[in-house]
Amino acid sequence: MATEPKQPGRLIVISGPSGSGKSTLTRIGLERTGLHLSLSATTRQPGPNETDGKDYHFISRQKFEEMIAADEFLEYAQVFDNYYGTPVGPLNKKLAEGQNVILEIDIQGGLQVFKRFPDAQGILILSPDMKELQNRLEKRARDDAETIKKRLAKAEWEIQTAQQSGHYKHILINDNLKKAAEELVDILEGRS
Ligand code: ADP
Ligand code: 5GP
Numbered sequence: 001m002a003t004e005p006k007q008p009g010r011l012i013v014i015s016g017p018s019g020s021g022k023s024t025l026t027r028i029g030l031e032r033t034g035l036h037l038s039l040s041a042t043t044r045q046p047g048p049n050e051t052d053g054k055d056y057h058f059i060s061r062q063k064f065e066e067m068i069a070a071d072e073f074l075e076y077a078q079v080f081d082n083y084y085g086t087p088v089g090p091l092n093k094k095l096a097e098g099q100n101v102i103l104e105i106d107i108q109g110g111l112q113v114f115k116r117f118p119d120a121q122g123i124l125i126l127s128p129d130m131k132e133l134q135n136r137l138e139k140r141a142r143d144d145a146e147t148i149k150k151r152l153a154k155a156e157w158e159i160q161t162a163q164q165s166g167h168y169k170h171i172l173i174n175d176n177l178k179k180a181a182e183e184l185v186d187i188l189e190g191r192s
Helices: 022-032 061-069 088-096 107-116 130-140 145-165 177-188
Strands: 011-015 073-079 082-087 101-104 121-126 170-173
Touching (some): 011 022, 011 107, 022 101, 061 073, 061 082, 082 088, 082 107, 101 107, 107 145, 121 177, 130 145, 170 177
Parallel strands (some): 011 101, 011 121, 121 170
Antiparallel strands (some): 073 082
């Protein structure tokens, strides 16, 4: 008996300044929904609580550049002196299986994705204000002071660019984590 062709999955792009709480919220969103997270590749060093193959594929610059040359990324961007990218093979496979997939990627990457997938759903995560953003980056204790300065300097540009693009239809202020997580789950499950 012939099987029905599967409806392809949909793509959800979650972006926001570093420290706004994307990873925290995405993790909760994944636990509460059946969505799949695309695992990115990066040339940055793993942080103390990060594992290769779970948080990222941590790869060398040379390997990353070989993958660019072989057209193996849906999108990639240079963020804070390192490359980050979405491997296209595993993503296409999940979408073809009918799985809805979350990409947790920066704004530059998000804009590349919206060019190829105009129907992708964009969610922008923001912290209540810049002071709180700084507090969270410091509390996370992953980056040195210089890196935190760079991350803060880039945040305003990112917020403006995302809003002007018109693709991030959902803007989620991550003030109270519990409330923000509920809002995110509502968006992911199509209730808002
Ligand atoms: P991002 O992935 O956007 O860089 P993280 O998810 O790593 O951000 O969050 C940055 C820091 O802020 C982490 O230490 C996290 O525990 C904390 N955090 C996330 N959401 C909140 C919140 N609503 N209130 C307070 N701290 C938060
Ligand atoms: P971090 O170093 O904090 O893990 O990530 C830095 C930034 O890179 C974040 O904005 C994160 O969303 C983004 N990022 C993570 N993976 C990808 C990816 O595959 N592509 C792009 N363009 N950005 C990514």
